[in-house]
Amino acid sequence: MVNHVQLHSPLLLSCICISLLLCAAVPAVAAGGGGQREAGALLKWKATLAAGADRYLSSWSSASDATSPCNWEFIACNSAGDVTELRISGVSLNGSLAGLDLSAFTRLETLTLVQNDLYGTIPEAIGNLTSLVSLVIQHNQGLKGPIPRSIGQLKQLASLKLQTLGLDGAIPSEIGNLTGLKEVYLDGNTLTGSIPPAVGKLQRLTSLYLNLNSLAGTVPAEIGNITELRIMNLAGNRLEGELGGYLAQLRKLSALLVANNQLGGDITPCLSNRSSLIEVDIAGNDFSKISAQAICTGGTLLHFLANSNRLSNLRDLNFQNCTSLRYIDLAANGILAGTEEWLGTLPKSLEHIYFAQNQLYGTLPLQLGEFGKLSALGLAENRISGQIPQVLGNMTSLTNLNLGHNILSGAIPPELGSLYQILQLNLSFNHLSGPLPLTLRNLSKLFSLDLSNCSLTGQTYDFLTTNQSTFSFPEIEILALSSNDITSAMPTLLCNANFLKILDLSNNALHGDLPNCLWDLPSLLFMDLSSNSFSSVATSSRSSSTTLQSLHLANNHFEGNVPSIIKNCYKLITLDLGGNNFTGEIPGWMAESMPQLRFLRLSSNMFSGNIPQQIFQFTQLQLLDLSHNKLIGPIPADFANFTSMTRQQEHGEIVYFFAYSEQLQLVWKNENYVYSKTITFIMGIDLLCNLLSQTIPEGLTNLRGLRYLNLSRNHLSGDIPKDIGNLALLESLDLSWNQLEGEIPPGFADLKALSTLNLSNNGLSGRIPAGSQLQTLVDPSIYGNNLGLCGFPLKECANAATRSNEKSQDDDREELWLYCFVVAGFIFGFWLSWCLICNRTWRYALYHYVNNVLQKVAKEVQCYF
């Protein structure tokens, strides 16, 4: 046997070698079977993804010489060939995780999926990844559904980041089983329910981010058990109740971020004597008490943000000895205090002071100069009076100064020209006077300058240019000088403002032609030049603005046709040309050139001709104001394309890409009304004071979102559209001073929102429909001077008693017709009447005639008694 063996030793040896090799190889394949199984799972998943994913995953291939997935992109393995990492960032996979067999990845330690257009849910099978240490899925808003309870099986997990996904449902209490967790980031989902007390078991947790969800209820006391916690971010939820003293156990906490919830009570016990605390943000809650001294004893607090609470007691807010503090925001807390007393509560070390929207009174004290490191001072919307102190000019660290909406008086001190670091200067809405100080031209870093509503004098020409050769504010983005007494023509150097987004020069005494180059400003979003004395708009420009979203040229001396330069402003949302002397027809190209237009005001000009049919191609329009012109012809009949007016406007829809308070003057409910862009739900048509004729088109009643309709003082005739009751949101309706006739349609009673109505001075007749909302309109003059209306609030109808309410209008018509028939028979003879019966139009003409005569007679009879 042995010999035999020895005889064949070379062969045997090679056999053994091969066997050994095989034996070595087989287990490797089996254990790293892993390697193969994972590859199979990945290839299967790839096949379920959208075709577009192919080009990123080309290395994932069974055909490639790489037999193991370890060479594939986005994959890393351990030495045994098991996949340990799968990291795909910024690659659109456009698929779901359902197609990925997660149970194949028993050695996976890191799973990272960022911005992959994933949809579906996170599968329960995620619990099979029992080696997982880091689970990171971010920015996949299509990924919905709950956090699977099976994550409780991921015993090795140290880092859990499921951020900016579409996850909903409650946080599973199984999270408490993951006692190795060091960081939890679940922010930017729509998680509901309350915070599970089980999080208290996460003893090693240092960061907890549950912000920007819809979590409700109280914060569980167990959170006080997470003794390693450094950052707790619960901001932007619906948490309520008090933050109890249990938070005091979090000795290592450095950031407590709970802004924008409904938390209240006394925050002091949570925060007192903490030598680790650096940042506290409790803004936008209902906290009513805090002891500044207590939270400062630790000596580490840098940032304290508590705006929009009810911390109104200045004595509790004495931060005087809080020398570590750099940033304080106590805006909008209803604090009533004198400026000197208030300043005494602040440490001189502060760099940012935000105290807007309180009730500070008195003058700005000289001690302000002692805040040598101050970078931002926000005191808008208080009651600060007196002059702006010169000492502000010494505070050369200032980058942001807002004293807007106070009652400051006197001139702007020229010393402010020394604030050469300043980026934002806002002195708007004060009782200032005197000239625009030319020293401000030295503030060449300014990107936002708001001096509106300050009664300042001066010339834009001098202010905006230096030595008449350079533009003073090369970095400016927001320039607001509205409502002053500024004169001169518009300097062409303004066209060098390459970053200018918002230009508001309205309500001044500027004059001359608008420079052509104004239309070439490359960043302009908003331009308001209303209420000046400008006389002409350029007819051409080099490129012309394609960025402009809002253009106000109202109340100037512009004349001629609508400037064709506007054709290029295809992003316009608001266009106000009212109160000028524009003539000619309303151009048909407007709708085509400005498809996104929502607010169109052409009122108080001299526009003539018909309203162009194309006007209905504005599919976004919310306001059409053509009042006070010389428009003739019919109101165009086709309202089908006013799609935005056919539905109810969502409240507070965001329309603009900029934040600036825009104003638009309207007549709303018969009163002058200044519309500001925050009121985006306005929806109306105003054709008051034109020469429009023929009937009110029935199609108008399709515009079910309409809140305001004024067709008064035209030559409209015929009936009120019978479906007028469809306009259920209508708040204001004025059809007065036309030649409307017939009865008010019964559907009128369905106008449940109507609070302003005028139908006077028409030829209306018959019964005023009864409706609960109509009953509140008690002023009889709104129906005055018609042929003969009756019913509330006018006199009861003469024949009311004899008629049953059930009778339909048709019955009434028949009855009236019979009556007319008799009268007609009497006047014209039986044969004529017989013919009239055959001809509907004649029949109704006769009916109206007779009816009107009868009404007049009735009225006259009334006058006799």
Ligand SMILES: *[C@@H]1O[C@H](CO)[C@@H](O)[C@H](O)[C@H]1NC(C)=O
């Ligand atoms: C995903 O793929 C579908 C077709 O499979 C396609 O319609 C859709 O636009 C794609 N989505 C993204 C975000 O690529």
Ligand SMILES: *[C@@H]1O[C@H](CO)[C@@H](O)[C@H](O)[C@H]1NC(C)=O
């Ligand atoms: C994987 O997870 C699913 C769902 O939790 C479970 O049914 C299955 O048994 C798991 N498979 C393995 C191999 O653990």
Ligand SMILES: *[C@@H]1O[C@H](CO)[C@@H](O)[C@H](O)[C@H]1NC(C)=O
């Ligand atoms: C995991 O958490 C759940 C819910 O908190 C609990 O019922 C279960 O006992 C825990 N399992 C383990 C193994 O800790």
Ligand SMILES: *[C@@H]1O[C@H](CO)[C@@H](O)[C@H](O)[C@H]1NC(C)=O
């Ligand atoms: C966790 O907190 C609760 C409530 O504050 C407390 O009753 C419990 O003893 C704490 N558990 C541990 C382990 O500290």
Ligand SMILES: *[C@@H]1O[C@H](CO)[C@@H](O)[C@H](O)[C@H]1NC(C)=O
């Ligand atoms: C603050 O805490 C320390 C120990 O953590 C303690 O010695 C000190 O007395 C406390 N100070 C106050 C003012 O409570």
Ligand SMILES: *[C@@H]1O[C@H](CO)[C@@H](O)[C@H](O)[C@H]1NC(C)=O
């Ligand atoms: C600040 O410190 C001074 C000196 O130690 C002390 O007199 C004063 O009362 C302290 N103020 C507050 C508000 O704690």
Ligand SMILES: *[C@@H]1O[C@H](CO)[C@@H](O)[C@H](O)[C@H]1NC(C)=O
């Ligand atoms: C402002 O600074 C100037 C020059 O440094 C100095 O003379 C003046 O006294 C300072 N003004 C105030 C009010 O501190």
Ligand SMILES: *[C@@H]1O[C@H](CO)[C@@H](O)[C@H](O)[C@H]1NC(C)=O
């Ligand atoms: C200036 O401050 C006032 C008051 O806070 C504010 O309403 C206005 O928007 C500010 N202007 C700019 C340009 O930010």
Ligand SMILES: *[C@@H]1O[C@H](CO)[C@@H](O)[C@H](O)[C@H]1NC(C)=O
């Ligand atoms: C403003 O700058 C000019 C030079 O451009 C200089 O002469 C003037 O003193 C400066 N004014 C202030 C207040 O700094």
Ligand SMILES: *[C@@H]1O[C@H](CO)[C@@H](O)[C@H](O)[C@H]1NC(C)=O
């Ligand atoms: C419009 O033109 C008329 C006559 O040309 C003039 O009397 C009137 O003042 C002008 N109106 C405006 C607003 O410019």
Ligand SMILES: *[C@@H]1O[C@H](CO)[C@@H](O)[C@H](O)[C@H]1NC(C)=O
């Ligand atoms: C309505 O809009 C469609 C599509 O924009 C257009 O083809 C049609 O002419 C419009 N109708 C009217 C009456 O303007």
